[in-house]
Each structure stands twice: as C-alpha cells, then as structure tokens.
Amino acid sequence: MEKKSIKINISGIDYSLKSDEDVEYVETIARFVEERLEKIGKTTKVNSQTKIAVLAALNITADLFKLNKLHKETVKKLETYETRSKELSDSVDRYLTQYQESRH
Numbered sequence: 001m002e003k004k005s006i007k008i009n010i011s012g013i014d015y016s017l018k019s020d021e022d023v024e025y026v027e028t029i030a031r032f033v034e035e036r037l038e039k040i041g042k043t044t045k046v047n048s049q050t051k052i053a054v055l056a057a058l059n060i061t062a063d064l065f066k067l068n069k070l071h072k073e074t075v076k077k078l079e080t081y082e083t084r085s086k087e088l089s090d091s092v093d094r095y096l097t098q099y100q101e102s103r104h
Contacts, residue, residue: 010034011049036060 003018008030019026036056046052 011037033060 001020003020004023006017006019006023006026008015008017008027010030010033015030017026033056036059037052040046040055040059041052044052044055046055
C-alpha cells in the first residue's frame with residue numbers, strides 16, 4: 001500500500017504526515033491526542049507545551065501498557081479455555097466411542 005500525505009493540526013500546529021492508514025483514522029488519532037493535551041493542560045498547573053506533551057505521552061503510554069497487559073491476560077485465559085474445551089471434547093468422543101463399541 002502506498003503511503004498518503006495527510007495534514008493534521010494539533011494545538012494550533014500543522015503537521016504533514018505520511019501514512020498507510022485511512023485519512024479518517026489518522027484524523028481520529030490526532031483528535032484523541034488533541035483532547036488529551038487539552039485535558040492535561042486544564043487539569044495541571046503546567047504552562048509548558050512541551051511538558052504537557054510529555055505528560056500526555058506518558059498518560060497515553062500508560063493506557064497502552066494497561067491494555068497490552070489485559071490483552072495478554074485475556075489471550076492466556078482463552079488458551080486455557082481452549083485447552084480445557086479440547087480435553088472435554090476428547091472425553092466426550094472417548095465416551096461415545098466406548099458407548100458405541102459396547103452396543104455392538
């Protein structure tokens with residue numbers, strides 16, 4: 001897929017990006033970042049745009065790490081359920097085979 005040039009604006013600054021993603025997707029991400037910057041700017045006494053940006057990056061990264069941990073835990077649970085399901089299915093198959101053999 002060819003990269004497209006996409007222009008976004010965050011905190012009054014224009015950025016030109018190249019991305020494989022849809023324009024709408026990149027704009028959604030830009031709005032999300034903008035909202036985080038605004039929220040942190042309003043809820044802290046920090047006046048430096050750089051510090052606000054770093055706090056937003058840390059905040060977003062913390063969310064990412066939490067979601068990544070949750071994802072790994074969910075995958076592990078699903079693997080456990082899959083293993084248990086396979087064991088139960090095998091048990092049912094063995095029982096049915098034994099039942100059918102006993103009838104003949």
